[in-house]
Amino acid sequence: MSRDRVLAIINCLSTYSSKDEPITLQKIKAILKQEYGLDLKDKMIRNELNYLQSPESSYPVVKEKNKNNYKENVYFLKEMAFQVHELRYLMDAISAARFISPTETRQLLYKLRGLTDEVTSKLLANELVLSESKVTIEHFAENIQTLHEAIRAKRCVKFQYGRYNVDKKFVLSREGGFYEVIPLGVVWSQEYYYLIAQEREKEKIIQYRIDRMSNVLKTEDSFSPIPGFNLKNHVAHLFNMFSGEKGNIAIEFDHHLINVVIDRFGIDARIKKISDTRFLLETEGIVSDGLVRWLLTWGADAKAVRPAELVEKMKKEVERYQGLYT
Structure with missing residues (x-):
């Protein structure tokens, strides 16, 4: 067995064959000669294919009878690194991500399609329409990696933070001063x-928002985990990623919003039918402007019941709306 020959055959099969379109020994032979410069005898290729079909092989090859010529065998790799639907998930996620620039999106999609054979790659040609609001953010990938490394090493980070103004200029908060935080x-x-x-x-x-950060740096200061803090639970209680005070929340909804509530709070949400048209949701969450705006999405079909702070916030926001249209 020659390592170079085996690798060439594996590459040949991963690129040009699939379960739906396996290839013949003669096709493998022609590709090896044309693309790899290997002029091999049939017996030599057959020996390597026999090895790849054995239990010792990490790249199991399947041999079948050719449907078009029963006297001839065809071959394909049994398992690919990714199934077509798995690659589709990854490609769609990249296409939808606003923080990945159009250029990097095209590069990543091209690389993902290269992880499978040519036949399957053609099935991925119908790509998701790219988000029109994709932006190019300087050093975004490096900033993400720096934050992950700081969290793993339990080191504090500092960064500058800002927002766009109505003149479309990015303005740093705190007059360009750094925020120093414990990354959770x-x-x-x-x-x-x-x-x-x-x-x-x-x-x-x-x-x-990480896309609003610049000059993200890992510091020498270490930190200890916050006792009792659970990242997953914290995020679950947020609405539109707004901060606020945690509280026990009760909201009335019209029946037609039951699926909206289950989508947001899960199938185990505490829900009680209170009339033929309304039900009550009781949950723990962050009382914030994000929650207020989420509730206003549903108009009169959703009504805050408690806490009093949330009810008051809703009243004030409704008054602001009324003031806009008088």
Whole structure:
């Protein structure tokens, strides 16, 4: 067995064969000669294929009878690194991600299609329409990696933070001063990456859009995990990634919104029917502007019941709406 010959055959099969379109020994022979410069005898190729069909092979090859010529065998790799639907999931996620620039999106999609054979690659040609709001963010990938490394090493980070103004100029907060925080986790929500963090010397946990960060640096200061903090639970209680105070929330909904509520709070949400048209949701969550705006999405079909702070926030926001149209 020649290592180079075996690798060439594996590459040949992974590129030009599939379960639906296996290839013959003569086709393998022609490809090996044309693309790899290997002029091999049939017996030599057959020996390598026999090895790849054995239990010792890490790349199991399947041999079948050719449907078009029963006297001839055809071959394909038994298992590919990715199934076609798995590659489709990855490609669609990359296409939809606003923080991946159009150029990098095209490069990544091309690389993903290269992970399978030519036949399967053609099945992936119908790509998801790219988001029109994709943007190019300088050093975004490096910033993400720096944050992950800091969380793993339990090191604090510092960064500058800003937003666009109405003149479409990116303006740094705190006159360009650095935020110094304890990084608790990175999450991807609503097409954006967020850093969940606690600012130094403060108790409040805040969400920062990573695409609004610049000059992200890992510091020498270490930190200890916050006792009892659970990143998954924290994110589950947020609405549109707004910060606020946690509380026991009760909201009335019209029956037609039951699937909206289950999608947001899960099948185990505490739901009680209170009339032929309304049901009550009781849950724990963050009382914030994000929750207010989410409830206003459903108009009069959703009504905040408690806490009083949430009810008051809803009243004030409704008054603002009324003021716009008088």
